[in-house]
Amino acid sequence: MQTLQALTRDAVSTLMLSPEETEVDRVMTICNACRYCEGFCAVFPAMTRLLEFNKADIHYLANVCHNCGACLHACQYAEPHEFAVNVPRALAAVRPLTYAEFAWPPALGRLYRRAGLTMALATAGGLALFLVLVLILNQGAWLHVPLAGNFYAIFPHNLLVLMFGAVFLYAIVALGLGVAAFWRMLSPAAAPGAVLGAAGLDAAGQALTLKYLDGGHGEGCNDEDDRYTHRRRAFHHLTFYGFVCCFIATSVATLYHYLLDYPAPYPVVSVPVLFGIVGGIGLLIGPAGLLWLNLRRHPDHAVSAQQPMDRGFIALLMLVSATGLALLVWRDTGAMGLWLALHLGAVMAFFLTMPYGKFAHGVFRSAALLRSALDRRMG
Structure with missing residues (x-):
């Protein structure tokens, strides 16, 4: 079966939709008739410009959505209404399909989608163990001798580079190839350079x-119930x-x-x-x-299939940060080499899995926001 990367917008529209995509088509059709939430976020103005929802449009809308939950809690057609409209969950179910479909190479995207937490922790643990074994076999003396924070006494600088x-x-x-293919599928309208630049600034902001x-409306997300909070925004920042x-x-440090x-x-x-300290604390x-x-999110917002990917990415970020801060604290002791190996293993795992998990959502979402900004400026 052809992948989306190889398809034009017209060809995409003729493909059979998956169950997740079919649900978005159903929900968006109802929303397009109602339009009560038109001012809530970029999804609804983008939706109103579309008369029907093909595969490309569905993936576009899914990646514009930030899953704030406001539209669900305002919706008169949400459950227990027979229409059972749930925009956040419908769009959240499609986003992992985007990441997997546009991953390069595709097989790794499918693997990470099925077992995000396992892959992230296993990769970090395996790489760290490999580094520790190499150090023990070749430079075991570092285990007992403080090196005053001199990382290069263990790993030569050029080897790390x-x-x-x-x-x-x-x-x-890998990320660039995937997002470039996604952008081609979105097929944005041709725009003069000045318009494209202005739209780019809008999307970046x-x-x-x-x-x-x-x-x-400026009041925040509905994380657990009808109350608005800015917690998700603060933790994302x-x-x-x-x-x-x-x-x-x-x-x-590279410039130094x-x-x-x-x-x-x-x-x-x-x-x-x-x-590094400020960044490590933030991370x-x-x-x-x-x-x-x-773990506390409203169940109507969650998609169980996406949880391993989300939590795997979060766990890996915490591992990178915790080992980095520990390395700083114990860099003047004999434990420095061990923490260095653990930290480098975690960082290597982060880079290896970066194109196949939650990190990709920021890149795909930025592309979707750029398409939205272009549409607004092109009328």
Whole structure:
């Protein structure tokens, strides 16, 4: 069977819909007749521009949705009404299909979708164990001798650059190929450069501020019941900007090493370490909060098939952060090598699984928001 990557928009519309996609078609048809929630988020204005919902449109709407829950709690056709309209759950059921369909290579996307938590933890554990075994076999002395935070006494700098550079490049290429195929399927209208630039700024602002986690009215999400909260938005921000701080820390350390000939280790008050500390704390608190909310989420919002992917990603982020902070605390002791091996294993696992799980949702959602912004500006 042809994959969506190889199809034009017209060809996509002729494909048989999956049960999840058929449910979105049914729900969106009802919503398009009602339009009570038109001002809630980007999903409903995008929906009103469509007369029917083919496969491409369904995946587009699914990735615009932030699952805030506001439309469900405002819907007069939700259960117990016979229409049983549930927009958040219907669209959430389609999003994993997008990630799996556009994963590259496709087989890995299907594997991660079926066993996200198992794959994430097994990959992190396996890589960390491999690193520990290599260290024990080749440089066992580090287990007992403090190295004053000198990571390169255990792993040569060039070896780390080669290993992580290759894996990071693979992750970027895999994500890029998937999102490029998704964008081709969306088939946005051709736009002048100025319009495309303005739409890009709109979409970036919406993504960076998590605009659509405010329920469409600024009061927040419905996490557990009809009460509005900003908890999801706050924990998402801590997670995302914690990741950004860690990326800045790595980038600054790279500049120190190559431009200033100033290799690690760096003092605690240095720029790379301070950004790393802030980022690590954000990546610990944010994912912990998201896991707490995930476990308490209103059952009508949840899709059980997506839970392994969500929780696997959260667990891996927490593992990366916890081992990184532990490495900083014990870097001047004989335990530094062990924490380094565990941390590098977790980071390697994160990069390897990055294109096949929850991380991808931010990239696909940004593409969908760009399509939405283009549609608004092109009329």
